[in-house]
Amino acid sequence: MRRLPTIVVLLAVAIAAGFYLFAGWSGAPAEGSYRTAKADRGEIVATVSATGTINPTTTVIVGSQLSGQVVEVLADYNSEVKADQVVARLNQNQIRARLDAARADLAQMRAQKLVTEGQIEKVRAETEKAKAAQADMEAQVVRNEALLADAERNLTRQSELRTRGFAAESVHDTARATRDAQQAALNSARAQVNSAKAALLSLAADLQIAQANLESVNAQILQRQAAARQIEVDLQNSEIRSPVSGVVVLRNVELGQTVAASLQAPELFRIADNLRKMEISANIDETDVGRIKPGQHVTFTVNAFPGRTFEGVVKQVRLGSQVVQNVVIYTTIISIDNPQRELLPGMTANLRVETERRENVVRIPNAALRWRPPVAADQPLVVASEPAASPGGAPQRRAQGAGPNGGAGGANGSEFLNTIKSELKLSPDQVRDVDAAVAEMRQTMMANASAGGDANTRRERFRTARAELEQRIAGILTAEQKPVFEEIVKRNSETRDARATQSGRIFIVGKDVQPQGVTVRIGASDGVMTEIVSGLNAGAEVIIGGGSRNAAQRSGPRFGF
Structure with missing residues (x-):
């Protein structure tokens, strides 16, 4: 009776080993072998990281034009001085x-x-x-x-x-x-x-x-x-005076010291004119300097205040370059406010320059763009010809000619239409007329797609249809709404032009549990998530890892020890 549990355990182990060996010999992938993530809508903030040094906006070096003995020192470190105030005196006899x-x-x-x-x-x-x-x-x-x-x-x-x-x-x-x-x-x-x-x-x-x-x-x-x-x-x-109002940040003179100004004026004091307005001199790599523009928002941290984030604005990208360890860098000036004078000159700032910001866009993890399915000699890769997949997993065709930048007939068309309705405050009759115009434009796009032609022809058809739609919407609006509409059209055009034109390749799980390739147009990236300009809808599941075992694994059983 005592041997019964042992026999039961041995039988269970044998059954499990047999199932394991059978699964190892078979080439079918196990359920859930692909790790997927869902494309969602959210914010993409592209940034450039750099380090820099905090400096006063203007630092004035105060020296002496005469040689002589210092008989009075009237300012010290951190002393606030006014313009033309005497900070030191030399012997006048x-x-x-x-x-x-x-x-x-x-x-x-x-x-x-x-x-x-x-x-x-x-x-x-x-x-x-x-x-x-x-x-x-x-x-x-x-x-x-x-x-x-x-x-x-x-x-x-x-x-x-x-x-x-x-x-x-x-x-x-x-x-x-x-x-x-x-x-x-x-x-x-x-x-x-x-x-x-x-x-x-x-x-x-x-x-x-x-x-x-x-x-x-x-x-x-x-x-x-x-x-x-x-x-x-x-x-x-002989009376050393401050040329500006500010704070003494450095003092290089002592009482009784003899100052020699034979060749050049010696530096006695260094005065920062305003510590409430300061600058950061950041070193930007040449690969990132093209993305830096004046007016961009900057966040940074300093070691003196862990956990706190400060803000600034890009003021200038200087044209002069420097080579540091065979890397070309450009000095970028960031203006910062320091109302409490917490940030001190010389502190090291860890910067993140916001180069792009995308609101409410379709985004996927960067891992989906990096993942590629393992290819075996006896298993050809199946690539889907459909441009996207719906949230439910079924392929969803898009009108050819909508182009990578969306527009009235693409993913961004809904955003364009919602912007018109919200900013122009359309009346119910205007909303009905605009919806009708957009519906006709979409039908025209489907007809153009069926007409065939090369990519340039389809793109030209789309531009023509979009221009006709904009003219038709303008005819629906009142005289007060037309200037606002023109501004929206201009802003939408700039947004389309600013979108990246790079293409990417992602994979979704097909009906036959095989990865199917999808070509997408990608935009901004924050290092973790990437914007999908076109080619994929929100809610679609994309593969970010995993996959079936390679050919070597399918050639025999796996033994795990």
Whole structure:
């Protein structure tokens, strides 16, 4: 009786082993050998991951233009400073001494200018005096000429009287002497006039020299003033001032330190102008930079605040590239708000740049695009010719010519129609007319598909039908609704153009439990899920893994040990 349970157990094991061996020898796949997932509707957010460094929008380096000893440090780390605020001072004793000497030289030159101006006035006065003396000499010449003429006439009369014997010899001699004296006086007056003219010329030369000296003094005064102003500038530069309002993020100076500014200005302070508005300098790989555009939304995290997510906006993609470890990267600037000043300069940010966002689209796991059925020599792969499968598993044909981008006759046609109805707020009569127009357009698409033709012909037919539908809908709308409708059409066209045109291959489980291939048009991907633009409806089951055993497994039994 005790052996009965043992026999029962052995029989059960034998039955199980036989079934296992039979299943191993048979080539039929076991039920549920394919792992599937259902295509659903949802959101696809495509992102680009990168790292970057948080920096202030503007960082100002404050240095010293002078060399000297620091006698005051008026700002420290994290100090808030205002524009033109003194943050440090250098020793001013030598500068003030040079300034006093320059001012003394300037005062001396101004005194020299006064002396020169006095000399000029003196020469001008002497010139006037010489002119007056010359005029007097010229008057004396005229007087002496008149007296000489009178003496000549008197001498002529006396000579005639002496010839007749009416005048004494002595009177004649006196007249001659008088004439000679007047001649000498005239000659003397003329010489004095010439002397006065020479004196005027000398005074004119003295005046030119004095005026030249005055110009030289004025030039020296300007030179002394420039020297004094330069020293005053040095005196002002001895006070290190902040050029902007901000926060001190770095201080490289200590009290008593000697600053040397012989070749370049040393960095004393680094001031961030605004820590409430900051930027992230991110390195974007060349394979992703084409997807980055200004205005895109960015989320990022920092190690200092685990579990928190911050936001920003792409501001600029700089054209200059860098090569880091044989990889070409481009610097992208992201603007961020930091109202609480929690984010500090130099922090490392882990970024996710949102490059695309798709709302309410058909999506499947990426594994469905990667899975391929095992191919054996004795089992050819069965590929379905239908473009899609319905949620119930039955193949569903689509009008050829609806194109990969949908439109009024494809998967996106319903979205387009719903957008029109919701945004235009159609009346019941307008809704009826629009539905009728769409139904006629779909019938036209089915007729075009039956007409045959190549892909380009079918695509052109679809474009023509879509344009006719848009014109018919526009005729149904009111004047107020037409501008909104035109905007919807434009937006829908941009969406179609922006959709990816890549094709993909997925597999569904056919009626004969064999994988059937389906060609789809794929769009955005977030790394886990991929958008299906056309070729598959929501609810369809797609294969993401598993499959029948390969030929080697079907060639004999499996023994699991």
